[in-house]
Amino acid sequence: MRSVVLPSGWVYQVFTLGGAHSNPLQVISFQTHSTLSLVICVDCAMGSGPSAAGPTDACAKYRKEAIMAEQKERTFIAIKPDGVQRGIIGEVIKRFETKGFKLVGMKMLHAPQDLLEEHYIDLKERPFFPTLMKYMTSGPVVAMVWEGKGAVKTGRVMLGETNPADSKPGTIRGDFCIDVSKNIIHGSDSVDSANTEIALWFKEGDLCSYSSCAASWLY
Ligand SMILES: O=P(O)(O)OP(=O)(O)OP(=O)(O)OC[C@H]1O[C@@H](n2cnc3c(O)ncnc32)[C@H](O)[C@@H]1O
Numbered sequence: 001m002r003s004v005v006l007p008s009g010w011v012y013q014v015f016t017l018g019g020a021h022s023n024p025l026q027v028i029s030f031q032t033h034s035t036l037s038l039v040i041c042v043d044c045a046m047g048s049g050p051s052a053a054g055p056t057d058a059c060a061k062y063r064k065e066a067i068m069a070e071q072k073e074r075t076f077i078a079i080k081p082d083g084v085q086r087g088i089i090g091e092v093i094k095r096f097e098t099k100g101f102k103l104v105g106m107k108m109l110h111a112p113q114d115l116l117e118e119h120y121i122d123l124k125e126r127p128f129f130p131t132l133m134k135y136m137t138s139g140p141v142v143a144m145v146w147e148g149k150g151a152v153k154t155g156r157v158m159l160g161e162t163n164p165a166d167s168k169p170g171t172i173r174g175d176f177c178i179d180v181s182k183n184i185i186h187g188s189d190s191v192d193s194a195n196t197e198i199a200l201w202f203k204e205g206d207l208c209s210y211s212s213c214a215a216s217w218l219y
Pocket residue numbers: 123128131132161162163180181182183185186187188189
């Protein structure tokens with residue numbers, strides 16, 4: 001049996017996959033925080049059984065499913081009232097579209113106060129919270145869900161820093177705004193918060209699952 005020493009902060013888990021798989025398959029997943037980094041089949045990793053002839057069919061199938069799941073990561077992006085009023089909706093959509101992300105949900109709404117209080121619950125004790133609520137209820141917002149590999153992390157890079165003054169040119173906040181209290185756009189900061197925010201702003205039936213003909217040119 002082979003053994004590995006994991007760098008600090010990494011964990012591994014061994015589990016058995018059944019269900020959709022024709023053969024029950026035991027896999028080891030290596031993770032750091034919530035990021036799935038590597039999944040390997042026990043047969044292949046341990047050099048026993050079918051691995052002598054290469055990865056098992058089930059392993060290859062699981063890997064393919066894991067890659068496809070990676071491409072389905074979703075992030076919640078909202079154009080704030082100042083972004084709507086300043087006519088930046090099209091520019092934001094253009095940037096996410098031309099990057100290669102897939103739009104799977106979008107709606108314009110006057111966000112109710114209770115929704116915003118839930119959305120910004122972590123900031124409730126911050127001194128600027130009342131200003132933030134006044135700002136976010138000052139006009140309609142455009143709520144969107146974008147899908148693609150690394151959508152959360154890359155989405156944040158595309159947005160820039162919270163304070164536009166710290167945002168590099170080329171980022172949305174770096175190019176289109178000046179002040180932290182009017183920073184035109186929101187983007188989820190982790191996969192977990194993306195899932196929470198999407199569930200808060202959208203009902204499951206509001207989102208569209210579809211294949212994009214561009215996928216094979218992107219991945
Ligand atoms: O949630 P989003 O809106 O994407 O923002 P963020 O992740 O970049 O940043 P924070 O949660 O720290 O702050 C949430 C928002 O609160 C506002 N905000 C943060 N700090 C602020 C401050 O010092 N004064 C006024 N508004 C502030 C600003 O609109 C931020 O985008």
